[in-house]
Amino acid sequence: MKKAMKIVMISLLLLLGGFFAYHYIIDMLPNFEQANIREILPNYQKGNLSVIIEDENVEINYTPKLVEEKLYLPVDLVNKYIDPYYHWDEKEKTLTYTTSNKVIRMKNDDLTYFVNSEPLELDMPIMTFETDMAYIPMDFILEFSDIEFELNKDLKILVFDYLSNKYKTSNVVKKKSYIRLDTNEKSKVVEKLSINDELRVYEQYDGWVKVRSESGLLGYMKRTDLGVIKDIYPKIAKKEDDPQYNDKKNIDGLINIAWHQVTRTAANSSVKKVLEDVKGLDVISPTWFSIKNSDGDISNIASSEYVQYAKSKGYQVWALFSNKFDKKITHDVLSSTEKREKVIKQILALTSIYDLDGINIDFENVAKEDGIYFVQFIRELTPYLKAQDVVVSVDTYVPSAWTAHYNRTEVGKVVDYVIIMGYDEHWSTSPESGSVASIGFVERGILDTLKEVRKEKVILGIPYYTRLWTEEEVDGLINVSSKAYSMDRAREILDDNDAEIVWNDEVKQFYGDYEKDNKVYKIWLEEERSIEEKVKLVIENDLAGVAGWKIGLEKNEIWDVLHDYLKK
Known part of the structure; x- marks a missing residue:
């Protein structure tokens, strides 16, 4: 009995040993099951x-x-x-x-x-x-x-x-070689290969490499199944997607632009007055064109006499073209290929009729969903204008999350200049009083724009105005309102009210306030010293120049500052 039991035990042990040995061998063997498509x-x-x-x-x-x-x-x-x-x-x-x-x-x-x-x-x-x-x-x-x-x-x-990308290749060196779904030999087979088959080689993982076969299939192979991995260099150079910026059309030094707000045809005669005492100015940009309606018609208050006079004084004319800041009209026109084309044809005709040197595009209040159409419009308009040797510039906000849809990166690739509107830090209906353009705000605008646009294409927009802020307490709350003034008039208001005027080094501006009729009045002045601080940033960051909003509001001393920094 004991002998029989012993035989049974030995038999069971042999069976168990065989079972485990079998599975051990199976686990050690590669998987040759073909993966399905x-x-x-x-x-x-x-x-x-x-x-x-x-x-x-x-x-x-x-x-x-x-x-x-x-x-x-x-x-x-x-x-x-x-x-x-x-x-x-x-x-x-x-x-x-x-x-x-x-x-x-x-x-x-x-x-x-x-x-x-x-x-x-x-x-x-x-x-x-x-x-x-x-x-x-x-x-x-x-x-x-x-x-x-x-x-x-x-x-x-x-x-x-991609023909412009470097890549790697290798050849199969073992007879039985397989591309697998994953980086182990138990993974299913993607494709069986033959000696000398050529493959594209990608990442390497602990003795395995990602490959693509000549049939187009992707998978993984043992590194030991491949020969030398060779680098293959691009067949063509990478395409240049940022065309050469404009050569400024013979402007010496850095560019000095002044916007001229013209609201009706008769106001064009003011060009003689606003250009009377300027120094070092290169470009005058009158606000002449805008989208009139949802059909894509354009309002035009331009003047040939204006252009002739400006050019006789040595100035270029870059007419401003706006969307009137109307979201609906902007959407209706820019989202339609036919209407974009209609607008472009009108702009080209107007540019030719008035012999303009440039077009300055000022589209503000564009809805987020219309950003793609805005960029498309710029890409469609610019080649036509450049074919006429017309300089193209686009006004942009200081970068922020809510203006990202303007896509400065793409716009900057196409146009000659991107102008930062480096003002309205505290805008006309701002809920709190503050500077129109503190130095920190301006510097952030420059640095953030340079992350997207080449410095040779960036122009800083600077303010020739300031705001008088009125703060009045009503029912325990402070109501804030403001009104824009010229540089000289803002200083007169402070002087007339015996306000103490002090330099604020944090914002790089003179500041003054006073009380009257239970109201507090505040002004952060713009004048030659504050403008100089802003222009220093233009020089430090090697920008293309400045643009001032708007001519007629500046002090005469501003022209000396701009000339000294931009033209010497």
Whole structure:
């Protein structure tokens, strides 16, 4: 009995040992199970093309189309991964593509397209394929983009690579080599490879490397299965997306601009008075043009005599073009391709009629959702103006979260100058009294703008006005109101009321206050010393110059300060 029990125990031990040995061996062996297509391509959709951008399997909303051997890409895919400067107007079924010197428009299903308004013929049209998304012919995209592509028709994989990017390659050196889903040998097989197969190589992970095969599939391989990893340098240089800034059209030194507020045609005659005692001024910018209505008509109060007089005195004329700060009109016009084009044609005609040297674009109070249309408008207008040798400048707020949609980075790539409106720190209806432009506010505006725009393109807007603040206590609350005054008049008000005027080194301005009729009056003065402190920042940060709002409110001494800093 004991002997039989012993035999049974030994048998059980042998069986258990065999069982564990078997599983140990199984655990040690690589997995050769083939992964299915959905595991290999996470964004796989049956019958559709999968898209791989270098080493990323990308998720797409609209799939590329292959029609009669012609490849079409949806605009949203192109914008995100290839080129952001295609703008699809879904309502008007118009695609616009902009470069630094071209505006190209294409209508849906139309073989004629327009380059800077000149008609040309396409070999194939843009299409919509019964969707709201435009599809662009791949041949057209390749003309303007630094990409190449491979199409694996069997696996329905479309692979893109950037020609301007450096990359790595290697070759398979072992007979039995596999690309796997993950960085271990128990992971399923993506693709079996042969000796000398070439691969693109990406990141390395503890003896494993991420690779892409010639068939377009992504996965991981053991480093020991590959030979030498070689660096392959770009086939073409990276595209320059920031065209050369304007050469200032023979302006000596730094630019000195003055805005001239003109509210009616008859007021143009004031140009002789405001230019009477200036010194070192280069550009006068009259407020002549604005969007009149939602149809895209333009209000015009310009004067040929004004231009002739200014030029006879050696000044350039950069007419200001505004949106009247009207959100609705701005949206209605800028969101429409046809209306943007209508506005552009009018601006080009006015520029030519009045022989203008520049256009200054002053679009304020633009809604957040219209930021994309504002940038598109700038990209469409600028090439036409530059073709006429017209300087293009855009006025921008001091950077803040609520003005980010103005996208200074993109605007700065296109236009000649970005002008910081370095004033209205405390604006006309501000709930508290304060400086129009303290030195800290101005400096932050400069430094934050320089994070987005090249210094050669940045001009600092400075105030030629100040505000008289009135504080009155009503029912235990302080009511604040203000009124803008010229530099001289603001000083007169303080002197007339025997206010003590002291220099505030924190804001770099003279400050004075007084009480009258149970009200407190406060003024942070703008004058030659405060302006000098601001202009010092222009010099320290190597900016392009200054622009003053508005001529006629400045002290005469201001011109000496500007001349000494900008022209010597």
